[in-house]
Amino acid sequence: MTAQPTPQQRGNEAEDLALAYLQAAGLVLIARNWRCRLGEIDLIMQHHQTLVFVEVRYRRSARYGGAMASITPAKQRKLSLTAQYYLQRLSHTPPCRFDAVLIQGQQAPIWLQNIFF
Numbered sequence: 043m044t045a046q047p048t049p050q051q052r053g054n055e056a057e058d059l060a061l062a063y064l065q066a067a068g069l070v071l072i073a074r075n076w077r078c079r080l081g082e083i084d085l086i087m088q089h090h091q092t093l094v095f096v097e098v099r100y101r102r103s104a105r106y107g108g109a110m111a112s113i114t115p116a117k118q119r120k121l122s123l124t125a126q127y128y129l130q131r132l133s134h135t136p137p138c139r140f141d142a143v144l145i146q147g148q149q150a151p152i153w154l155q156n157i158f159f
Contacts, residue, residue: 056100057084060143063151069094081124092137095125097157100145110144110154118158 047055061071069087076083085096099112121140129135144152 052100056145057098059145060098060151061085063143076128078124078127080127081120083124092139095140097121097142099142113142
């Protein structure tokens with residue numbers, strides 16, 4: 043009998059899938075699991091001239107609202123503060139946006155661009 047993957051393993055697999063999906067769409071990886079004292083950003087990518095902060099959300103099913111429902115206003119605030127901290131380290135501020143890659147069960151990833159401001 044094979045062991046069930048841990049939540050951390052499932053999260054890593056979802057990020058791997060999201061990364062491959064976005065790279066196939068032409069985005070370039072800048073950083074993965076970028077952390078600071080304020081939080082973590084799953085993927086930071088370049089899309090043409092835009093810096094993209096990507097939140098990857100995996101849910102086994104749509105039960106309890108699914109993957110998108112898990113990006114709560116509190117999570118959005120935390121991502122925004124973390125991104126601001128990241129941007130302070132740069133010599134200039136490029137155009138930016140927040141995207142999400144939603145993965146539910148065995149369905150294909152759903153890429154949502156500009157999910158909040």
